[in-house]
Amino acid sequence: MSYEKWLDLGLKKGLEDLQIFATRNKSLKLTIYQGRIDQHVESDVESVTLRGIYNGKITSVKFENETDVAIDAMIDRLILNAEALTANEPAIIFEGSESYPEVKVESFDFSTIDMADKIQLARDLEAGILGQKNVKQVQSTTYQETANETTLINSKGLKLYRSNSFAYAYAIGVFEKDDDIKTAYDINLVKDYSDFNVSEMVQTTLEKGWAKLGGKSVPSAKQPVVFSNERFGELLATFSTIFSGESAYRNLSPLKDKVNESIAISGLNIIDDPLHDKAYFQIPFDDEGVATHVMPVVEKGVFKGFLHDLKTASIFKEAPNGHSFSGRISPTNLYVEPSNTSFESLIQPIKNGIYITELAGLHAGVKTVSGDFSLQAGGFKIENGQVTTPVKMIVLSGNFFTLLNQIEGIGSDLKFGLNNVGSPSVYVSELSIGGDDSSAS
Amino acid sequence: MLDKKVLERLLQEGVSQGADFCEIFFENTHSNMLRVTGQEVTDASSSNVYGAGVRLIQGNDEVYGYTNQVDEESIEKIVKNLQASFEGPAYNAKPLGTSNPYDPQVAIPMANKTTKEKAEKLLPLTQIMAEYDERIVQSIAMLSDMKQDILVVNSEGVYQKDERHYARVILMAVAKDETSMQQAYEGPGRSMGFEIFEALDFNELALETAKSAITLLSAEDIESQVMPVVLHNGFGGVIFHEACGHPLEATAVAKGLSPFVDKVGEKIGSDVVTAYDNGTVDNAWGRLSYDDEGRPTQNNLLIEKGVLKGYLVDFRRGRMMNAKPTGSGRRQSYKFSPTSRMNSTYIAPGTDKVEDIIKDTKYGLFAKKMGGGSVQPATGEFNFAVQEGYMIEDGKLTRPVRGATLIGHGKDILFKIDRVADNLEFGQGMCGSISGSIPVDVGQPTIRVQSMTVGGAGGQK
Numbered sequence: 089m090s091y092e093k094w095l096d097l098g099l100k101k102g103l104e105d106l107q108i109f110a111t112r113n114k115s116l117k118l119t120i121y122q123g124r125i126d127q128h129v130e131s132d133v134e135s136v137t138l139r140g141i142y143n144g145k146i147t148s149v150k151f152e153n154e155t156d157v158a159i160d161a162m163i164d165r166l167i168l169n170a171e172a173l174t175a176n177e178p179a180i181i182f183e184g185s186e187s188y189p190e191v192k193v194e195s196f197d198f199s200t201i202d203m204a205d206k207i208q209l210a211r212d213l214e215a216g217i218l219g220q221k222n223v224k225q226v227q228s229t230t231y232q233e234t235a236n237e238t239t240l241i242n243s244k245g246l247k248l249y250r251s252n253s254f255a256y257a258y259a260i261g262v263f264e265k266d267d268d269i270k271t272a273y274d275i276n277l278v279k280d281y282s283d284f285n286v287s288e289m290v291q292t293t294l295e296k297g298w299a300k301l302g303g304k305s306v307p308s309a310k311q312p313v314v315f316s317n318e319r320f321g322e323l324l325a326t327f328s329t330i331f332s333g334e335s336a337y338r339n340l341s342p343l344k345d346k347v348n349e350s351i352a353i354s355g356l357n358i359i360d361d362p363l364h365d366k367a368y369f370q371i372p373f374d375d376e377g378v379a380t381h382v383m384p385v386v387e388k389g390v391f392k393g394f395l396h397d398l399k400t401a402s403i404f405k406e407a408p409n410g411h412s413f414s415g416r417i418s419p420t421n422l423y424v425e426p427s428n429t430s431f432e433s434l435i436q437p438i439k440n441g442i443y444i445t446e447l448a449g450l451h452a453g454v455k456t457v458s459g460d461f462s463l464q465a466g467g468f469k470i471e472n473g474q475v476t477t478p479v480k481m482i483v484l485s486g487n488f489f490t491l492l493n494q495i496e497g498i499g500s501d502l503k504f505g506l507n508n509v510g511s512p513s514v515y516v517s518e519l520s521i522g523g524d525d526s527s528a529s
Numbered sequence: 530m531l532d533k534k535v536l537e538r539l540l541q542e543g544v545s546q547g548a549d550f551c552e553i554f555f556e557n558t559h560s561n562m563l564r565v566t567g568q569e570v571t572d573a574s575s576s577n578v579y580g581a582g583v584r585l586i587q588g589n590d591e592v593y594g595y596t597n598q599v600d601e602e603s604i605e606k607i608v609k610n611l612q613a614s615f616e617g618p619a620y621n622a623k624p625l626g627t628s629n630p631y632d633p634q635v636a637i638p639m640a641n642k643t644t645k646e647k648a649e650k651l652l653p654l655t656q657i658m659a660e661y662d663e664r665i666v667q668s669i670a671m672l673s674d675m676k677q678d679i680l681v682v683n684s685e686g687v688y689q690k691d692e693r694h695y696a697r698v699i700l701m702a703v704a705k706d707e708t709s710m711q712q713a714y715e716g717p718g719r720s721m722g723f724e725i726f727e728a729l730d731f732n733e734l735a736l737e738t739a740k741s742a743i744t745l746l747s748a749e750d751i752e753s754q755v756m757p758v759v760l761h762n763g764f765g766g767v768i769f770h771e772a773c774g775h776p777l778e779a780t781a782v783a784k785g786l787s788p789f790v791d792k793v794g795e796k797i798g799s800d801v802v803t804a805y806d807n808g809t810v811d812n813a814w815g816r817l818s819y820d821d822e823g824r825p826t827q828n829n830l831l832i833e834k835g836v837l838k839g840y841l842v843d844f845r846r847g848r849m850m851n852a853k854p855t856g857s858g859r860r861q862s863y864k865f866s867p868t869s870r871m872n873s874t875y876i877a878p879g880t881d882k883v884e885d886i887i888k889d890t891k892y893g894l895f896a897k898k899m900g901g902g903s904v905q906p907a908t909g910e911f912n913f914a915v916q917e918g919y920m921i922e923d924g925k926l927t928r929p930v931r932g933a934t935l936i937g938h939g940k941d942i943l944f945k946i947d948r949v950a951d952n953l954e955f956g957q958g959m960c961g962s963i964s965g966s967i968p969v970d971v972g973q974p975t976i977r978v979q980s981m982t983v984g985g986a987g988g989q990k
Contacts, residue, residue, distance in 0.1 A: 121784065124589075124590055125590055125591075125592070125614070126590075126591070127591060127593065127866065128591070128592040128593065128611075128614055129592075129593045129594065129595075129866065130592075130593075130594040130595075130607070130610065130611070131594065131595045131596065131864065132596050132598075133580060133595065133596060133597045133864070134597060135597070147572070147573050147574055148574050149574065149575045149576065149577075150574070150575075150576035150577070151576065151577040151579065152577060152578055152579040152580055152597040153557070153577055153579035153597070153599075154597070158577070158579070162575070162577065165575045166575070168643060168644050169561075169573035169574060169575060169644050170573070171644065171645065172563070172570055172573050172643070172644035172645045172647075172648050173570050173571070173572075173573055174569050174570040174648075175566070175569035175570060175571045177571070225784070225785070225786075227784065227786055227907055228784075260907075262786065262907050269907060269908045269909075270908060271905060271907050271908060305982070308752075308753035308754055308984075308988075310988075338566060338667060338669075339666050339667040339703065340667060340703060342710055415574070448903050448905070448910075448912050449901070449902055449903045449912040449913065449914065449934065451901055451903070452900045452901035452902050452903065452912070452913060452914040452934075453900070453912065453914040453934045455711070455712060455932075457703055457710050457711065457712040458709055458710050458711055458712070460750075460931070460932045460986065462914060462932045462933060462934035462984055462985055462986065463912070463934060464903075464910070464911075464912035464934065464936045464984075480910070481910060481936055481938070481982065482936075482982075482984070483753060483912075483934045483935075483936055483982065483983070483984020483985070484984070485750070485753065485932060485934070485984050485985050485986035486986050487986065519986075520753055520984065520985065520986045520987070520988070521753065521984075522753025522754070522934075522982060522983060522984025522985060523753070523982065523984075524755055524982055525754065525755055526755070
């Protein structure tokens with residue numbers, strides 16, 4: 089496609105400046121069920137976001153129909169939309185950063201691996217779990233690979249390109265014992281096909297499933313809580329909008345007037361690192377063409393500043409820091425800095441507590457504006473410094489801002505998730521546990 | 530769009546090497562999002578989803594491919610590529626029929642209105658919210674509209690077009706005092722055009738949203754406990770959607786992953802529970818003339834007086850379960866293969882009055898407005914959040930409470946419903962599952978659940 093041609097068309101139609109952001113996404117998804125292929129999905133889709141300034145107002149249109157007629161109509165639509173905007177806000181198409189970080193991880197071409205091998209990988213994963221103790225069935229076994237190529241070109245002369253590929257696999261085992269049904273899975277995300285380790289995934293899935301069986305609710309109480317690394321990462325990801333410059337500008341973040349103030353215990357560091365070597369994605373520039381860089385968000389408990397796009401950086405009179413993604417402000421690879429404390433040492437001081445390994449309903453039971461959360465949860469009891477029996481069907485409630493000041497310990501087991509957010513296990517002095525009061529043992 | 534002769538040739542190609550069914554789904558969807566923040570129009574963006582998805586099925590096995598290059602050559606390439614997964618005899622594709630008439634359910638298409646005209650409808654709403662109380666620190670009104678044109682063709686001769694119009698207005702108010710910041714939200718949607726602004730009383734809704742945010746400022750966190758819960762009508766139906774709706778989808782049932790497998794004809798709830806999933810409710814958010822497999826939608830009885838009557842079934846899983854499809858094959862876009870999904874799901878009205886249900890409850894929670902929720906069909910465990918709640922003490926609503934999340938198990942919850950009022954209403958949401966995110970209605974009259982686990986951050990240390 090001739091992106092330059094579209095730039096010319098936009099300028100001719102009266103746009104003052106414009107940018108084309110095109111992403112081509114090729115993917116393959118295989119799911120296996122009882123040895124047979126349940127889903128086999130292949131795709132090749134290019135979608136284009138055109139961002140333009142008209143009469144000093146900026147807005148964007150996104151489209152997949154790349155015919156000349158359709159593009160013409162979408163540019164007209166952009167102009168119509170821009171005419172309706174009344175807010176006087178900075179409208180910027182970026183001329184480019186001085187330099188861009190170098191991405192060291194090479195994109196692996198997963199399409200070079202035979203289809204039969206991928207199918208076999210998923211079949212082996214399923215077969216490894218099926219027939220094991222307490223396994224009722226395997227709900228589905230998934231292999232997914234994705235390759236993205238992104239091109240950014242604008243009327244200020246900026247031209248950038250980035251590519252990314254990854255694959256992941258997991259099997260959802262359904263475990264049953266004495267009428268209790270639990271599911272468990274272990275997602276293995278790789279940047280190179282040879283990094284898949286099926287036997288390890290089988291083992292982890294089985295161990296997770298077995299450990300959960302026989303879980304009971306607990307009586308309602310306030311208790312010390314340890315979040316597993318994955319779950320604290322998930323909670324942090326859900327609340328990451330509080331760090332957005334847009335939220336601050338719109339009065340939707342309680343951190344609005346808290347820059348350089350303490351918001352957490354002094355031992356907490358939260359960092360945004362676009363190229364972190366443990367993260368799954370390396371991101372040299374954002375969707376507006378701004379170079380990314382390592383940025384402390386919380387340093388020794390002090391809030392260091394908001395994530396910005398070009399607009400909010402200009403409003404707050406700060407340098408842009410490269411956080412415009414998919415039309416909103418979000419982190420690159422946000423993570424809680426780990427300590428040297430092993431998981432065993434982290435939970436050692438806890439006499440009675442709960443180790444949280446499952447959270448559900450994060451799209452519903454969370455209020456980012458107030459920091460309140462109230463979520464279905466599951467995990468294990470911690471008794472006398474040891475993880476003991478499984479716990480299910482409880483509600484974990486608290487306030488994220490309060491929690492940041494109630495952190496008693498941070499583990500060493502940093503893990504990034506598919507959501508680009510990483511965390512080690514985190515020990516919080518006290519949260520509300522809602523459970524079944526008749527379940528007292 | 531490709532012409533019929535070309536489509537017939539592609540479908541024939543699809544069933545020429547072992548696959549016994551071939552389907553091509555074309556989509557052209559235009560959507561617009563407009564946001565008013567305070568008294569300024571701050572966002573106006575548009576998007577177009579455009580492409581085609583090809584599905585081949587052999588017996589119960591399926592392959593799917595999609596692209597945004599909608600030309601004969603690109604689609605043929607996908608068909609040939611997918612074919613390689615199967616081996617076997619050739620089948621004959623039936624000649625394509627003609628499209629049955631469909632009802633787009635629209636009086637004034639959004640495309641006939643300018644972005645400015647739309648903005649003029651939203652500006653008074655943020656003003657109403659902002660002026661309600663000086664503690665309202667932010668008010669946002671959004672209009673999201675969408676027009677989806679689809680064509681489904683398959684090797685059984687189906688040639689079906691459909692045109693769907695969606696309009697949704699989302700209101701959000703944020704209130705702040707010395708101690709906290711609270712948000713309230715409303716998001717009614719319809720299968721409609723610009724006439725949604727006449728059909729619904731948005732001024733009243735804006736007032737209610739602001740009032741709800743202010744109420745939450747003085748609400749206390751609820752204390753975790755097990756207690757009776759009265760779930761108000763409308764979006765309260767999210768309980769049935771999560772606890773029973775998803776586990777009744779063939780997606781779960783065909784694999785035996787649901788507490789309701791093999792339970793048709795058996796009692797799965799109390800006598801007061803009758804429930805439907807209806808794809809034909811006029812102007813409803815979850816309505817469709819035809820599903821994404823080209824079948825007319827219908828009104829499916831799920832539960833009658835506590836007895837399970839049926840499941841929601843798509844074409845392929847119907848084969849697996851030996852069951853007839855129920856017009857429930859849905860997908861977010863051409864990027865998804867269809868599966869069985871809900872449309873407008875609701876508990877049918879009973880004869881009780883809301884006032885009586887509250888009066889007859891000595892102690893409990895009145896969940897006036899619900900947030901979203903989720904369920905894991907394999908285990909039946911579900912959760913959902915309460916946006917605005919009140920304690921019921923001695924049959925009266927007393928203090929407001931916030932931060933409540935309710936959890937339960939699908940197989941017990943329907944037995945615990947003991948009261949059903951006469952005030953059926955729908956609420957609108959986006960429902961996520963393996964075939965993507967789609968508009969659905971949840972619905973119910975006010976109901977009482979005898980006991981539920983309620984979690985919250987309140988209470989003594």
